[in-house]
Amino acid sequence: MSALAGGEAAKAKATSAGRRRLPKALTSLLPLALALIAVGAYATSQTDLFLTSQNLSTLVQQIAVLGVLAAGTTLLLAAGMFDLSIGALAALLSVIGAKLAEGGSGELTILIVCLACALLAGALTGSIVALLRVGPFILTLGAASVYASLALVVAGGRPVPASDVFATLGLGEWFGLPSAGIVLAVVLLLAALLLRYARLGRNAYAVGSSEDTAFLAGIPVARVKIALFSLSSLLVGIGGVILLGRLGAGDPVGGAGLELQAIAAAVLGGASLGGGRGSILGTMLGVALLGTIANALTLLGVQAFWQQFAYGMVLIIAVILTALREHGLLAHARRTLDTRLGRLRPAR
Amino acid sequence: MSDEERRNRGEVPALELQGVSKRYGPTLALDDLRLTLAAGEIRGLVGENGAGKSSLIKAVAGAMVPDVGTVTIGGHRLTPPTPTVARRLGVSVLFQERQIAPDLSVAENVLLGALPRRQWGGVDWPNAYRRAATELERVGIELDPRLSAGRLTPAEQQSIEIARAISRDARVLIMDEPTAALSGTESERLFSLLRNARERGVAVLYVSHHLPEIFELVDSVTVMRDGRVVATQPIETVELDRLVELMFGRSLEGEVAELDEAPVDGEVLVQADHLVVGDVLRDVSLDVRAGEIVAVTGGVGSGRRELARCLAGAQRPDRGVVRVGRGLRRVRSPHGAARAGVAFVPEDRKREGVFLELDLTENINVATEALHRVPVVRPRRRRGISDRWITRLGVRAPGSAIPAGALSGGNQQKVILGRWLEAGARVFVLDEPTAGIDINAKLDIYELLKDLAAAGAALVVFSSDFEEIRLLAHRVLVLRRDKGPTWLGRKALSERSLFEIGVAP
Numbered sequence: 001m002s003a004l005a006g007g008e009a010a011k012a013k014a015t016s017a018g019r020r021r022l023p024k025a026l027t028s029l030l031p032l033a034l035a036l037i038a039v040g041a042y043a044t045s046q047t048d049l050f051l052t053s054q055n056l057s058t059l060v061q062q063i064a065v066l067g068v069l070a071a072g073t074t075l076l077l078a079a080g081m082f083d084l085s086i087g088a089l090a091a092l093l094s095v096i097g098a099k100l101a102e103g104g105s106g107e108l109t110i111l112i113v114c115l116a117c118a119l120l121a122g123a124l125t126g127s128i129v130a131l132l133r134v135g136p137f138i139l140t141l142g143a144a145s146v147y148a149s150l151a152l153v154v155a156g157g158r159p160v161p162a163s164d165v166f167a168t169l170g171l172g173e174w175f176g177l178p179s180a181g182i183v184l185a186v187v188l189l190l191a192a193l194l195l196r197y198a199r200l201g202r203n204a205y206a207v208g209s210s211e212d213t214a215f216l217a218g219i220p221v222a223r224v225k226i227a228l229f230s231l232s233s234l235l236v237g238i239g240g241v242i243l244l245g246r247l248g249a250g251d252p253v254g255g256a257g258l259e260l261q262a263i264a265a266a267v268l269g270g271a272s273l274g275g276g277r278g279s280i281l282g283t284m285l286g287v288a289l290l291g292t293i294a295n296a297l298t299l300l301g302v303q304a305f306w307q308q309f310a311y312g313m314v315l316i317i318a319v320i321l322t323a324l325r326e327h328g329l330l331a332h333a334r335r336t337l338d339t340r341l342g343r344l345r346p347a348r
Numbered sequence: 349m350s351d352e353e354r355r356n357r358g359e360v361p362a363l364e365l366q367g368v369s370k371r372y373g374p375t376l377a378l379d380d381l382r383l384t385l386a387a388g389e390i391r392g393l394v395g396e397n398g399a400g401k402s403s404l405i406k407a408v409a410g411a412m413v414p415d416v417g418t419v420t421i422g423g424h425r426l427t428p429p430t431p432t433v434a435r436r437l438g439v440s441v442l443f444q445e446r447q448i449a450p451d452l453s454v455a456e457n458v459l460l461g462a463l464p465r466r467q468w469g470g471v472d473w474p475n476a477y478r479r480a481a482t483e484l485e486r487v488g489i490e491l492d493p494r495l496s497a498g499r500l501t502p503a504e505q506q507s508i509e510i511a512r513a514i515s516r517d518a519r520v521l522i523m524d525e526p527t528a529a530l531s532g533t534e535s536e537r538l539f540s541l542l543r544n545a546r547e548r549g550v551a552v553l554y555v556s557h558h559l560p561e562i563f564e565l566v567d568s569v570t571v572m573r574d575g576r577v578v579a580t581q582p583i584e585t586v587e588l589d590r591l592v593e594l595m596f597g598r599s600l601e602g603e604v605a606e607l608d609e610a611p612v613d614g615e616v617l618v619q620a621d622h623l624v625v626g627d628v629l630r631d632v633s634l635d636v637r638a639g640e641i642v643a644v645t646g647g648v649g650s651g652r653r654e655l656a657r658c659l660a661g662a663q664r665p666d667r668g669v670v671r672v673g674r675g676l677r678r679v680r681s682p683h684g685a686a687r688a689g690v691a692f693v694p695e696d697r698k699r700e701g702v703f704l705e706l707d708l709t710e711n712i713n714v715a716t717e718a719l720h721r722v723p724v725v726r727p728r729r730r731r732g733i734s735d736r737w738i739t740r741l742g743v744r745a746p747g748s749a750i751p752a753g754a755l756s757g758g759n760q761q762k763v764i765l766g767r768w769l770e771a772g773a774r775v776f777v778l779d780e781p782t783a784g785i786d787i788n789a790k791l792d793i794y795e796l797l798k799d800l801a802a803a804g805a806a807l808v809v810f811s812s813d814f815e816e817i818r819l820l821a822h823r824v825l826v827l828r829r830d831k832g833p834t835w836l837g838r839k840a841l842s843e844r845s846l847f848e849i850g851v852a853p
Contacts, residue, residue: 199722202714210700215682216682219714
């Protein structure tokens with residue numbers, strides 16, 4: 001106690017309370033931003049095709065689906081949860097949409113059906129996780145398998161063509177900007193506002209930080225979990241529709257691997273599987289990095305098979321860097337010094 | 349004379365700690381600790397909560413690395429200080445929680461990690477069962493080695509651990525509150541087991557709050573306070589009163605204002621009717637009025653924790669009803685309890701009390717926001733709220749923006765209280781509110797709790813700190829594992845009276 005007395009507390013105040021807050025948010029994202037710039041700069045130096053408005057529009061369209069799904073994943077990760085079924089669900093919804101279009105339904109009908117199905121799926125998953133206390137890992141792994149199979153069954157094993165439906169959303173422009181990009185921007189903005197200003201967002205971080213504490217502090221933990229799964233799935237509904245428009249078909253395997261990429265992007269952006277952390281800004285940078293890598297590899301004529309390799313390496317390097325920062329030699333040295341000097345320090 | 353012989357004749361101490369210190373953040377858990385234990389000696393170790401007993405155990409078990417000082421076991425230095433090395437040097441620790449794999453058989457648990465093998469790596473089961481039975485017999489227990497360990501009584505599980513320790517040729521046996529979950533006859537059996545081990549030259553360090561059994565069992569007793577050894581004496585030369593005095597040291601009496609009389613006409617704000625939880629809490633009833641502070645005390649396994657959780661809505665009783673707040677609404681969840689004005693301050697502050705990674709603004713506003721229907725929060729307003737409570741409660745923190753994990757225990761506790769004060773709570777359920785908290789924060793919290801009572805709140809303080817109970821409580825409910833609950837009035841309170849009826853924290 002005496003170690004925290006007057007003078008030292010005042011000193012700590014000068015460094016930690018006011019000035020350090022914003023820079024801290026930025027410094028944690030700085031490596032990611034630098035990596036993004038580095039990949040962009042390298043691509044620009046190697047080919048003239050990268051830094052063109054045409055290619056940047058394409059890039060945005062390429063990352064729109066992943067971005068929307070990653071926003072939902074960030075909400076779940078803030079509360080210490082995740083959903084492995086989102087990729088398969090997006091594909092299933094795109095197939096359902098294509099089938100409806102085949103039957104002559106309009107875009108509005110398709111949109112409503114897709115969103116409703118998504119919401120239902122999310123509410124169901126969330127209820128099972130929250131009320132029956134089933135771990136999300138196996139549950140959503142099972143759900144992913146079910147959705148993937150249903151998509152194949154409904155589609156009859158091959159993509160269902162639907163070339164005109166949501167073509168503008170997937171490939172076109174609104175106000176001279178790629179329309180998928182606009183949808184993505186709106187989704188990211190709303191998700192960011194939700195996490196920062198909505199009670200649900202604050203509760204998500206609380207549940208992710210310590211579920212026991214949240215429960216005992218009166219937070220209705222089950223309701224929070226159901227709401228987050230529902231919201232995340234609703235975003236998958238939007239992602240499914242964009243996917244349908246972009247591919248011009250309902251592809252039963254078109255969402256494969258998106259769930260892991262979404263988690264990878266969020267974790268690159270500072271989220272943790274343990275919960276209580278993560279931000280939409282970070283996730284956005286993570287999505288941009290993954291998208292830029294894929295885009296650059298294509299432009300540079302690298303075989304597409306290397307794309308997963310690059311994603312994997314980026315993720316591995318990121319977690320190693322994070323671990324070094326938190327438990328590594330540097331952190332250890334700093335902690336020891338702090339203890340010796342009796343300074344305030346976070347428990348972890 | 350060989351080392352082995354000298355060791356057995358007690359010339360080399362079985363355990364020796366020299367100048368061991370350990371600092372955790374702002375608190376000194378062990379302060380230049382010195383302790384010597386001879387082979388064939390049963391030593392009692394007593395001290396109030398937070399005196400450093402667990403840290404001492406960890407240091408000997410290799411579970412913690414002291415900042416300075418040396419631990420020597422049977423003449424060998426514990427280096428590097430890891431659990432493996434400690435075990436190899438003959439240290440066995442029986443923690444309060446049973447270290448038993450419940451799905452494995454008794455034999456596998458006794459021979460854990462040392463099952464006899466056949467030539468190709470398969471387990472030699474006949475041999476394993478035979479050896480387990482022998483080991484159990486050696487410590488005087490009859491158990492079928494084929495039984496599943498999870499289905500045994502706590503006492504039987506404990507004897508498995510003792511058999512395991514002895515079979516590994518333990519030279520130093522440390523027991524932390526071993527009788528907490530045992531009945532009277534089971535305790536007697538444990539004592540004869542330990543005397544038996546003493547005959548074979550094992551040194552026993554016996555940690556207990558239960559002073560009567562200290563007098564019954566041990567050869568000598570060491571008293572710890574504030575991370576130091578304050579006395580070590582043969583048990584014949586110590587009196588109970590003197591021991592209690594040594595344990596508690598300086599008295600807080602005089603530093604805390606005299607408690608006001610409890611109002612007799614206050615509104616009843618807590619009403620628990622005939623609560624039953626499993627076989628730990630058997631038919632307990634409790635009424636608390638506005639302005640009243642009721643303390644609840646009892647040992648581990650007395651149902652104390654369960655009662656606290658029932659009052660806070662965190663656990664549903666098997667039978668009985670809890671009603672709280674104005675209009676005495678029935679409690680079904682922490683959310684419902686909070687809505688009815690109940691504040692819960694749990695015992696495990698770090699795991700259940702604060703959000704370690706979140707800043708103080710989040711930590712303080714969380715309960716209020718969980719109750720109100722407003723779907724959005726206003727950052728500047730909530731920052732103002734948390735800043736105000738930090739100032740008003742005297743939290744030593746450089747503003748609201750630091751994570752709660754950076755604060756000392758006392759300040760974390762103030763943050764939790766601020767959370768509930770902001771939410772407008774009128775009923776406070778506090779589980780060990782000052783455990784592991786330094787003296788100044790403790791006094792602040794006592795004053796705050798008394799002010800709350802004076803302002804018409806109803807308080808239930810679950811505590812094993814007798815001084816705290818004496819300073820705060822209008823009435824005391826004593827829970828005991830094998831007997832029914834007892835009420836004590838304010839006048840009947842003394843540390844000694846509580847020790848004598850055998851409630852150990």
